[in-house]
Amino acid sequence: MYRLSELPMEILYTIMECLSTEDILMMARLNTWYGYHLSWILSERIERHVRQDGWRIHIDILAKTHIQKTVATNDNRLKLTPPFTEELLLLSEYSGVINPYTLTLEFNLYPVDENGLDTVLHSKQIERSNVKRMFRLKTNIDIVAYFAQISTNNRRLQHVNQAGAAAIAMKEKQKGKKKIHPSSHNCLVARMGKGFNIQYKMFNMRDINSNEDMSNLAGRFRNDFEQSRIEHVGMTDRYIDSIAVITFDKLHVSPEWWVNQMKMPTLNSNSSDLNSCGFSSGFF
Structure with a gap:
């Protein structure tokens, strides 16, 4: 009995081109030999889904920063002030x-253009970054991903x-009187779900x-945060002892x-349906 692995690569690739993406994936999972050789075809198929079919991953990041104050009660409870919010809208671009x-796919994250449908490829790191205040403040980051098809x-x-x-709670840890700041040398991961x-x-x-x-991004955050507190909280004392910046870099998904x-099942993009589901107007 002949095996597919004994065929010339050109014939094997021609056969695989006649299969669906799901069938190619099933073949690639059979063993490491198929996984290695069919990963190229699978990558080209994903590229086709993105470029020709318009499938994309949209990321909506909402950060809420509160001042933590101890209220003088019997149990000295912590009280959070109304939040200062920042929103960051990103769009994936398949890196190839x-x-x-493992057949894991890698996508780069970029800011979204004015129409909310394409990426700004030639963008700076700060355009996919948020500032997080760490000392005596609590920042909650809510991340929501949408899988969408754009004609x-x-x-459209x-x-x-x-x-x-996913939700990320950012809070500075302390050891005695010494503050421990986050390190930029390690990549952190937010798990959005299986794969x-x-x-x-x-x-x-x-x-x-x-x-x-x-530095400019941190300065702009300081000004906006202080102005927000004066207008909505009525506080003028400053909490600028420690600042950290979080940058969203890549996403990895299984095929x-x-x-x-x-x-x-998908939702057709008429305005009433989208608004009723609470989708961000920045994207849609």
């Missing part, structure tokens, strides 16, 4: 990178589904001060996750 052994003909949203969500992770980095004060763009998202 696929791990030949490549008329640039055709289908959309919520594809994952779906977002990679981000934390930059501490030293990194911020050595980077002009980061099974990608295929399942395309198979899920």
Whole structure:
């Protein structure tokens, strides 16, 4: 009996081109040999889904920062002031990178253009970053991902589904009187669901001060935060002892996750449906 692995690569690739993405994935999972050789075909197929079919992953990040104050009661409870909010809208761009052994797909994250349908490829790091105040403050970051299809003909949203969500609580840890700041040397991961992770980095004060763009971003946050507190909270004391910047860099998904998202029931993009589901107007 002949085996497919004994065929010339050109014939094997021709056969695989006749299969669906799901069938190619099933073949690639048979063993490491198929996984390695079929990863190239799988990568090209994902590229086609993005470029020709318009499937994209949208990321909506909402950060809420509160001042923590101790209220003089019997149990000295902590009280949070009304939040200062920041929103960051990002869109994925397939990097063309696929791990030949795990078949994990890699996407880069970029800010969204004014129409909310395309990425701003030539953008700076600060445009996909948020500032987090760490000392005596609490920052909650809510991340929601949408898997959407945008028509490549008329640039209109055709289908959309919520594809994952995660929450990150950022709070500075202390050891005695010494503050422990986050390190930018390690990549952190927010797990959005099975087979779906977002990679981000934390930059501490030293990194911020050595980077002009980061320093400007931190300064702008200071001004906006202080103005918000004066207007809504009525406080004028300053909480600028420690600042950190979080940058959302990449996302990694399994090919099974990608295929399942395309198979899920979708929501047609009429305005009443989108508004009723609470989708961000920045995207849609």
